[in-house]
Amino acid sequence: MLADIRDASLRTRGLERIAWARRSMPVLNAIAGELDLTGRTVGLVLVLEPKTANLALTLRDAGADVIVTCPASETADDVAAALVSEGVAVLARSDASPERDRAFALRMLREGLDVLADDGSRVVRLAHAENLLGGLIGAAEETTSGLRPLRVMADRGELRIPVLAVNDARSKYLFDNVHGTGQSCVMAALDLTGLQLAGAVCVVAGYGYVGQGVARYARALGARVVVTEVEPFAALRAHHEGYEVRPLLDACPDADLVFSATGVAHTVTREHLRAMRPGAVVAVAGGVPDEVEAGDVPAGVTVLAEGECVNCAAAEGNPIEIMDLSLAVQALAVDHLVRRGSTMAPAVHLLPEELDERVARLKLRALGIGLDTPSARQREFLGRGL
């Protein structure tokens, strides 16, 4: 079995954290029995922490050979050790250099994957560049910023495998991007700095799904929130939800805490950093390279987690219940690719609607929440089209 991890003796703590997460993952538990991945090799490139470890174990229990790899900054060594002790192949260590991380990804690809679950589309793009697609049936992509380059590749006719857009499933982005990322990025920034949010000014660059969540949780804890945008509808939406909307350069001098929630490089530039006052703190909730130009930060300004996404690089990632939804989508996407991938065109595809809805219904059932059903008279009304 492949294993290159930092310290196998950390496994007990890793196993404890995996078991604690499992208690709050009813949806993944419910679908586990329905997956059939016998004899398949699945590569996982998700943030290596207790929740994604439960996905790895679920896929293993469904019969797959699972290989996990993850960049150093997002690797929890205790969870890596726990997975190895459970018979999962892991190539990930928190002390790996970028070159070694790349070598891990290449080694995983050379093992001959059937399906890849990627985050940021780093390994899908690497497999294209290095001609290592081999027998890969397809890939599932976790996040907004990973899908963007894949759609560009598809438009240019360069994408050679089908990709399922896990991020674009409603049971993922409506909860993970908004509530999970919002809560966990705000709390990570407070844990790292000791800042009191009540009465502080918090600037949120970008009011997409992630920005809406960050703004909401910062406001819930008492901050005065200022939103910055480049897109008119997003800006108007923020305005109507009660936030001050201003250009970023204008807001910087007032800020105690600045989040970039755009997922676009060069959102917070050196010029913005120079406009901040001493004591200001900057955090990334998006997570692409150079989202904050963290090269030479002016004295007195702090960029958290070296400009990497603050909840993944400096805390335990998104909350467990939220990852239960996202990882259930991932598991169904992997299973769907195994069953149908060979008939799918090389393009970015949405997860079939019925699988997405199944995740939402399973979550409602786990919560004990009942729904109404439209009555016959209502269905008749709707059918009339009036």
Add this chain to the structure above:
Amino acid sequence: MSDGHRRAQAAIQAILRLTNLLMAGKRVAVIGDEPELAARLRAMGAQTLLADPAAALRGHRVLAEDEAVALADLVVGATEAHLPFLRDGAILIPAAPPARPSGTGEPHETDGEPPTGPPARPSGTDGEPPAGPSGTGGGPSGTGGVFAGLPGVRVRDGITGYRLGPGREVFVLDMSC
């Protein structure tokens, strides 16, 4: 800034850091007079359960204390008196122990290596919740006041599990972690 706001943020940070759970949608019983904490939790999307009738005007759900505790996923300010009512899986933040003269009573030690073998049950309980453990030796870990005398099992850093009876396990957070 008021002390209530400071305590509220500190408690929310500790709960979420220790558990890695989501606050939105949780039923949270807030025991005791912590209006800033209750307001913050509500704003984060928790369904807050309070005993003070006036709290209804601030968007909280008002219930008698035992009913609130029996519904709660999370109890802030839990005491021994709540033990019979807790649901399986409930997470407890113990009420701060009353100030005591220094040098008395060590807390029940639950950290460190997990014990071997299955977790012990409180003796004499068969389906019934325990009749309230004896002893009130609270301590810096904050758990002694609620569970003095019950054997706890380490779950992960800062979380100790207690079996109150068959199919009923609750988790106590060590807010000093």
